[in-house]
Amino acid sequence: MQKQKVLVIGLDGATYDLLKPWAQQGLLPTLQKLMTEGTAGELRSTIPPMTGPAWTSFMTGKNPGKHGIYDWIYRHKDSYDVSPVTARHCHEPTVWSLLSDAGRRVVAYNVPMTFPPKPVNGLMISGMPAPSKQVTITYPTELLAEIEKENGEYYLYPDPGQAYSDAGVDAFLDRLYKTTETRVKVFNWLRAKEDWDFFMLVFNGTDTVQHAMWKFMSPKHPLHDPGKFAKYGDAILKYFQYVDKALGEIVAKLDDNTTLMLMSDHGFGPFHKFIHVNNWLRKYGWLKIKRSPRALIKSLLFDLGFAPMKVYNLLMAFGLGSLKREVVRGKGQGMMKTFFLSFGDVDWKRSAAYSLGNVGQIRLNVKGREPQGIVEPGEEFEQTREAIIARLWELRDPKTGEKVVQEVYKREEVYTGSNLAQAADIVFIPTRMEYFGFGEYEFGSNEIIESMKRGISGTHRPNGMYLLWGKPIKAGVWTEGARLYDLAPTILHLMGEPVLSDMDGRVLTEAMTPEYADMKSDRQAPAERIYSTTTETDLSDEDESVISERLRDLGYVG
Secondary structure (H helix, E strand, O other): OOOOEEEEEEEOOOOHHHHHHHHHOOOOHHHHHHHHHOEEEEEEOOOOOOHHHHHHHHHHOOOHHHHOOOOOEEEOOOOOOEEEOOHHHOOOOOHHHHHHHOOOOEEEEEEOOOOOOOOOOEEEEEOOOOOOOOOOOEEOOOHHHHHHHHHOOOOOOOOHHHHHOHHHHHHHHHHHHHHHHHHHHHHHHHHHHOOOOEEEEEEOHHHHHHHHHHHHHOOOOOOOOHHHHHHHOOHHHHHHHHHHHHHHHHHOOOOOOEEEEEEOOOEEEEOOEEEOHHHHHHHOOOOOEOOOHHHHHHHHHHHOOOOHHHHHHHHHHOOOHHHHHHHOOOOOOHHHHHHOOOHHHEOHHHOOEEEOOOEOEEEEOEEOOEOOOOEOOOHHHHHHHHHHHHHHHHOEOOOOOOEOEEEEEEHHHHOOOOOHHHOOOEEEEEHHHOEEEOOOOOOOOOOOEEEOOOOOOEEEEOEEEEEEEOOOEOOOEEEEEEEHHHHHHHHHHHOOOOEEOOOOOOOOHHHEOHHHHOOOOOEEOOOOOOOOOOOOOOOOHHHHHHHHHHHHHOOOOO
16 A cells, blocks of 8 residues: 655634535535545644644644643743743654654644744744744745745735734735735645655634634624624635635645645634733732832732723824833833833732633642742642632623633643643633633733723634545545544554554544555654753744734734
8 A cells, every 4th residue: 555645734723613614605615525525523622722732732642741832931940931932842753753753755834833943854934933034934944045036025924913903904914815825835836846745834824814803704793893894794704715715726736645634723713801810810819919119009000900901902092002012011021010010019929829821821839839939739739729710610700790711620630741740730711712811921901801902803712623635535524523632643644654652642543444544553652862851942032022922913922
């Protein structure tokens, strides 16, 4: 039996909640064809369903407790400061490193969490969080210059921040399509130029357009403007149709020796309200402010509404939104640290818990683990954690009375592995994820539950999607129970390569014809080599600032 080549097309944030009905209506003819002729299903993402851990779990076939990435940020050792994570923080081998070791030729193009690029047997063009073209974003290094020589200017990303003012929506859409056109052009050039065994391309615009444009599509969204519906209401559909057409052209050129995999890292849905978790912890005394005169004054002003998000909303009302960067600083510098309440004002020697990261992540301030920890490991830790969890279940929206928390997990209930200690001690999933634990590490607002007023209007859901199509794949099958972890083992199996024994995923044999499902698929012990020992970033201050600003525009950090 001839070994299969595998082409993976990532549709970041794609969900069958939208794609399935659109395909059934004939609005996405390529997807409709692939679903009819292939196997598809929903794909359970990570908890929480965030880009950094989700894409890393896809490429390793392992949960965050093993690969070590839980969010877009990490806490510095011996500090409460945070920085963006990069590919260097992944502690496990990826599907392209395993295939490279096996002598297979690989191309990884615009996959999130591949910056900085690592050597492979082939080519790599970094996706997020690559800050700019001024740093090395390709392997080999000279590849970017060759790309631009042969294909023209290379656009890194669309800019969602443009869409958060009425005047910028058209500019955002223009940039979105230009970036996607670049993706397709470079993909076709690379595909013709390279003798590859595995190729992966990710369209990240499918995520960005939903973040930015959901409010225009949904009449139920609190920021929906009926007057703009006629112009922008089908913006998300139109973009997916553009991608669907590009997919059709790609599929038409595939041979019988290539299996196609479509997939997303998570799903998507509307976003209505923030949950400011640190304010909630402060309300119940688990997070305390210093008693110094400066901190007390800042705390009093904060309680009266002098907070970054409030000030930014005021600036926007006066047409001064461009000053946002001077107000909201991801690292707590400038005006944020000088004038606003920040983690620098927290009395860590009296604080039992704090929140870092997105969706709903709470960490206890543990003695011996945090630099100024006060919670004793063991019985006191468990009692404190149980008390916080009990209170979480009581959290309600003050305006509607609705319960805000849908699921609560202790970290050991969702993660396993040698990097478990880096996980939040409590992870909660807000109701329908229409609420969103704000990805801040300081104090963006003085409220606990706050309606969004601008910015992103859609955000992540746990139900991503996958689709397999090609000679080894059954036709017209819909499966249940697939997880993001399952895709790496499935790719290796289709390519006739062994699956690592410590991968959490399984091979999706239910999607395959008997000939391929029954193909021998050894479980192999992981190689005796250290993939990464990085615990700190080596980004420059400028690059870290660029990454943080981009993450803010996507609603990921405060």
